[in-house]
Amino acid sequence: MDASTQLSARAREIVDVAHALLEEEGADGLSTRRLADRVGIRAPSLYSHFANKQELEGALVSDGLRELGDRFEAAISGSDDPVVDVANAFRAFAQARPHLFRLMYRVPWHETQLDPEAELRTRRFIGQATGGDIVGARVFWSFCYGLCELELADRFPAGGPVVDELWSAGLSALKAAMPMSPPAA
Amino acid sequence: MDASTQLSARAREIVDVAHALLEEEGADGLSTRRLADRVGIRAPSLYSHFANKQELEGALVSDGLRELGDRFEAAISGSDDPVVDVANAFRAFAQARPHLFRLMYRVPWHETQLDPEAELRTRRFIGQATGGDIVGARVFWSFCYGLCELELADRFPAGGPVVDELWSAGLSALKAAMPMSPPAA
DNA sequence: GTCTATAGTGGGATAGAC
DNA sequence: GTCTATCCCACTATAGAC
Numbered sequence: 001m002d003a004s005t006q007l008s009a010r011a012r013e014i015v016d017v018a019h020a021l022l023e024e025e026g027a028d029g030l031s032t033r034r035l036a037d038r039v040g041i042r043a044p045s046l047y048s049h050f051a052n053k054q055e056l057e058g059a060l061v062s063d064g065l066r067e068l069g070d071r072f073e074a075a076i077s078g079s080d081d082p083v084v085d086v087a088n089a090f091r092a093f094a095q096a097r098p099h100l101f102r103l104m105y106r107v108p109w110h111e112t113q114l115d116p117e118a119e120l121r122t123r124r125f126i127g128q129a130t131g132g133d134i135v136g137a138r139v140f141w142s143f144c145y146g147l148c149e150l151e152l153a154d155r156f157p158a159g160g161p162v163v164d165e166l167w168s169a170g171l172s173a174l175k176a177a178m179p180m181s182p183p184a185a
Numbered sequence: 186m187d188a189s190t191q192l193s194a195r196a197r198e199i200v201d202v203a204h205a206l207l208e209e210e211g212a213d214g215l216s217t218r219r220l221a222d223r224v225g226i227r228a229p230s231l232y233s234h235f236a237n238k239q240e241l242e243g244a245l246v247s248d249g250l251r252e253l254g255d256r257f258e259a260a261i262s263g264s265d266d267p268v269v270d271v272a273n274a275f276r277a278f279a280q281a282r283p284h285l286f287r288l289m290y291r292v293p294w295h296e297t298q299l300d301p302e303a304e305l306r307t308r309r310f311i312g313q314a315t316g317g318d319i320v321g322a323r324v325f326w327s328f329c330y331g332l333c334e335l336e337l338a339d340r341f342p343a344g345g346p347v348v349d350e351l352w353s354a355g356l357s358a359l360k361a362a363m364p365m366s367p368p369a370a
Numbered sequence: 371g372t373c374t375a376t377a378g379t380g381g382g383a384t385a386g387a388c
Numbered sequence: 389g390t391c392t393a394t395c396c397c398a399c400t401a402t403a404g405a406c
Contacts, residue, residue, distance in 0.1 A: 010372080031398065044400085045373050053399070105338070106291075135346050139328070139355040146331020147324075153293065161320050170324040173362035178354070195389085216381060229383075230390050238382065 007059065011049040014039055015059045022060065022099050027106075057103060058113050064100045065118035068093050072125035082129035083180065084171055087144050091167065094148040102152065105145065136180040143170050192244065196234040199224055200244045207245065207284045212291075242288060243297035249285045250303035253278050257310035267314035268365065269356055272329050276352065279333040287337065290330065321365040328355050 007015065017038050022030050032053060036043040050056040068090070075089035076082050094101040130137040147170065150156060151163050192200065202223050207215050217238060221228040235241040253275070260274035261267050279286040315322040332355065335341060336348050 008371095033398075041372090042374060043398090044375085047400075048372055105334075105340075135351060135354050138341060138346070138351045139332075139358065142332035142335055142351065142355060143324070143328040144331070145335060146329070147327035149290075149334065150327060150330060153290065154295065155290075156323060161323070166320060166323045166327065169320050169363070170327060170359070173324065174355070174358050177358035177362040217383085218381070226389085227391060228381095229385095229392085232383070233389055 008049065011059070014046065014049055015056070015063065018056060018060055019063065019100070022103070023097065026099050027103055054107070055113060057107055060100060061104045061107060062115035062118050064093075064097065064104045065115065065122055067097070069118060069121040069125065072122060072129075076125055076129060083140065083175055086126060086129040087140065087171055090144050091148050094152060098152050101148070105149070130180050133178070133180045136174075136178040139178060140171075140174055143174060193234065196244070199231065199234055200241070200248065203241060203245055204248065204285070207288070208282065211284050212288055239292070239297050242292055243299050245285060246289045246292060246297070247300035247303050249278075249282065249289045250300065250307055252282070254303060254306040254310065257307060257314075261310055261314060268325065268360055271311060271314040272325065272356055275329050276333050279337060283337050286333070290334070315365050318363070318365045321359075321363040324363060325356075325359055328359060 014035070018030060018035055021035055021038060025034070032043040032046055036046055039046075046056070050059070071089040071093055072086055075085040079085040126137050126141065127134070130140065147163070147167060156163055156166070199220070203215060203220055206220055206223060210219070217228040217231055221231055224231075231241070235244070256274040256278055257271055260270040264270040311322050311326065312319070315325065332348070332352060341348055341351070
């Protein structure tokens with residue numbers, strides 16, 4: 001089954017609680033006992049709804065991909081600088097849901113069941129923003145992901161340039177030098 | 186104490202075994218019990234040498250920073266394209282020590298004791314390669330880190346361009362568009 | 371279909387004896 | 389420094405109640 005396209009009402013409720021728990025306490029705080037406590041059941045009962053913890057995390061990540069897709073869609077519609085607007089949407093998502101963001105890119109995808117459609121959708125919007133240039137898309141993705149991850153990990157020492165400056169400098173440089181076609185008008 | 190500048194001979198031996206275990210079994214395989222087994226002692230005895238597991242990981246990461254610094258130094262000496270050569274050294278390190286690399290950028294530095302000198306040294310080489318341009322250095326770092334992390338996580342779907350192509354395209358674009366001074370001759 | 375109780379494995383960590 | 393013993397917590401599996 002694809003992890004959360006067809007969740008039962010009870011499973012959906014558990015995943016919603018897990019989202020709240022994740023944002024409040026981080027990935028380390030997302031334990032089966034704590035989650036079950038909040039839901040009002042015993043920890044082993046979670047395994048009636050999910051085969052294991054990875055499948056539950058897969059549902060969380062699939063939700064994250066869907067939300068990211070929504071943000072991309074909103075950023076792209078009517079934009080006259082889709083690459084920058086999609087990139088900004090990516091970083092805004094990372095800052096709005098830091099723990100979910102880190103979970104999305106830390107879990108080995110191949111070992112979990114994710115909603116494949118949600119993931120494809122984000123790729124389609126990125127491809128749309130970069131005019132179909134797959135090299136350009138992945139180079140942009142690498143920069144955006146790396147900066148967001150380092151920013152969340154507080155890896156840029158204080159006293160230096162503001163992260164916003166790094167962000168716009170990197171985006172401008174890549175946009176100027178990468179051979180990306182403009183989006184189809 | 187800075188985590189591994191002044192390790193006792195016994196602690197040094199334990200860390201060496203931990204390096205081997207980490208590379209063979211990954212971060213999840215690095216448990217205190219397994220490590221102790223390999224060393225030939227009981228798990229609680231590890232705590233005579235390290236306050237907790239984080240301090241032990243800090244020693245591993247400090248070693249990684251020192252090795253990375255060595256690689257940077259070798260890459261820079263006599264190079265006529267220091268930015269690219271340092272970047273290549275970074276990626277080569279990520280591929281040579283994938284589990285250590287991921288550990289270095291996953292552990293929250295502020296919560297561990299790392300060897301501050303080792304970290305400063307890597308920054309100095311990066312600064313040297315970018316001619317002191319701190320914005321350029323961090324933008325480069327973001328791209329290199331993001332691509333290496335995505336590559337190690339197998340996040341670039343097969344069938345697309347080879348990662349080497351993304352790597353050189355990104356480096357070329359950033360080098361062309363970022364206002365970095367050449368290194369002092 | 372959902373939940374409970376129970377038990378087993380394995381991880382990090384501490385206390386206290388030698 | 390090292391040991392034994394112990395604690396707490398996590399995930400997993402099974403059997404059975406409703």
